[in-house]
Structures are given as structure tokens and as C-alpha cells.
Amino acid sequence: MNESYNEFLSTWESQQNALIEMREQRFSFMMDVIENSHSKVDSILDVGCGPGSFTIRLAERFPQARIYSIDYDPVLLRIGKNHVSTHGSRVRILEYDLKGNEWLHAIDDEKFDAIVSTTALHWIPKSNLISLYENFYDIL
Template sequence: MSGASNTTAGGAAPSTSELAQPSLVTRSRDLLTAWDAQQAAYITGREARFTMMLDILEHVLPPDGVVLDLACGPGSITARVLDRFPDVTCIAADYDPVLLELGRNALAHHGDRVRFVDVDLWDAEWTSALGDARPDAVLSSTALHWLPADVLARVYGDLAATVAPGGVVLNADHLRHLDGRPLFEELSRLDDERTQQRDRAAGAKDWDGWWADVTSVAEYAALAVERDRRFAHRPPNPELSLTFHVEALRMAGFAEAGPVWQHFDDYIVLARR
């Protein structure tokens, strides 16, 4: 009705935060969708490798299992796990305060089935943030390549001590060909270029364009300062081979480890505790 006041049933006007929150959630969901599009432009078959990871979970995950999404970003894996497995819960762990808050808002509709935690994998005590949880599966996508060899090997050891008996680790990542095979390297590079050209033409943004959209939201722009502080002195990502990952997992105490999916230099590595 024209002229009606904007009040709740009890007569009190909604607070500014109450009015703004639905739009922030909607905006966050849109940004997560855009994140998936810009990431897919860098990774040929990104959705296919997610599907493979979830297919493996279907065989090994208890119906009410716990999944750790390690270095989760805004929660792409978590979203897919929660949608496919209605009784599973997720712990989504990352060190980027912007992406963590974006994920919390975008996936808020899942309620207590998901918990976002702030962890720094460079910190040897990072698993304390998980509390008493013993994940049945740990999934990671396009993230662990940022860790240097010593930190990555220690993280795999941390996972071996944390995952439930019989649990699995699934790491999907670019693992460059480092063994002197120039044709393999060239084919991988050309495939990356084709995917980026195709997806950009279809409207996917690059990282800079997506990040500009994120930081146009006041709540995320405020967190970007802390993000810059956290990552200011981190070294560039090292180039570690598939062989390194597999051997590091075995040395960490996993009973078996190896690749289960490949597209040029993009792999899923599976390890079982």
C-alpha cells in the first residue's frame, strides 16, 4: 500500500544490516558463480575433474561423512559436495579472508552443514582449527601448488595424522611436466591457451576482472587489506612434479597414492590412509 512504513510484525523497523544482508548473500552467490567461470577458463575440464572427485567420494565416503575442503577459496568443492551428498558435512579451510567470507555468505543456505575456518598451512599447528573432527576425505583443487616442497610434505604428513582410518585425500592441480618432454609441455600450453580464448570469448572474466568485482563490494574491500598483509611476503609458487606429490604422500604414511585422472598436465592425485 502506498505510504506504508517498512516495519516488522512487531512494529520495529528492520536494521540496516538486516536490509542489506539478503543483497550481500545474493551478490556473493553471483560472485561464486563468476569465480567458477573464471577458474574454468584457466583449467580445461574443471567440471569433469570435480565430477571425478565426487564419483570417488561416492565409493569411499560414509553417508554421514565429513569432508575437508583444503585451501577452499570461496567453496567451489564444498558447494558440489553438499549438493550431491545430502547427509555429509564440510569443513572449508583457507587463509584468504576475502574468499572465506565470500564462501560463508554464498553458502549460508546450507546452515550448519558447512563450517568455514581460517587456517594457514604454513603454520605447523593449523590442524588445531579443525577441533576434534576426523575428516573421512580431504579434497583440494588448484591450490596446493602454492606450497614449497618442505611445507607441502609436512602438510601431507599432517593430513595422514588427521584423516580417519581408510580415509582419502584427493588433490586436483596443475602439475607441470618437468622431465624434459618439450612436446608434452607445448601441448599443455596450447590447450591452456585454447581454453582461455574460448571461455573469455564466452564472457568469463580473468582474475583481475573478477577481483575488481569482488572488491567493489564494501564488505570484501575491507578484508582485502588484511589479505594483502597476509600474502605480502609469500614466495612465488614452486614447480613440483607429479612424482614429488605421489612420493610425498607415500612417505607421509598413506597406504597407496597415485594419479586417477589426467588431462595434459592437469591431474587428480588420490591417496588412501
């Protein structure tokens, strides 16, 4: 079963790299900003994480950080959970719709050094997005 997840993730990565110009450079840039703005990174929130593509890169770049990743697509999350399992309990994949506020209960009053998103927030309606940004402000 893990092999089929890995194969799907590989296909996903190839597709995303073909569709999103300079994708890897964008990932690197975001991680550089996090690294250069913090002497120590304790926690990162990855919103709209999909199958965990950026989550894995964050876990590898910041090996001491706790990483919470949120999405609501059960198929992508299952792939993500399989993929991030090698990073132990410091990486948590959470299944929540970011249009609501229920996800706030799952992060256990955590405060984050950084909140990142790669290709998800544009799917959220403006009225929900305003509330989401207000929540981000409160947990940074």
C-alpha cells in the same frame, strides 16, 4: 550485499571454468571416488577452498556429511561463507594458512573420510607441504 557476493562468485566460476580444463569433470570425478570408496561419508575436508566452489558441490552431493573448508584469503572466504550459509552448520569455513599447523586445532579432533583440494596445494612450499601431508595422514 548478498547479490554482489553472488555476482562475484558467478564471475569466479566462469573464469575458473575457462582457465581449468574439464573443471566440472574433475570435481565430479573426485566426488565419485569419495562416494565409491565409502559406504557412508561422514566428514570431508576441503583444503584451499577459496570461495567454496567445491565445498558447495560436496555439500550438495553428500547432504549428510560435515564439511570443513580451509583457506586464508579473507575476500574469498567472505564470499564462501555467504555462499555456504544455506547448508547450515554442517559446513564450516575456517580461515587458516595451511603452511602452519594452527588449523588442526579448529577441526576439533575430527577424522575425515576424505581430504580434497582442487587448485591450491601447488602454492604451498615443499617444506610446508610435507608437514601438511603428514597432518592429512593423521586425520584421515
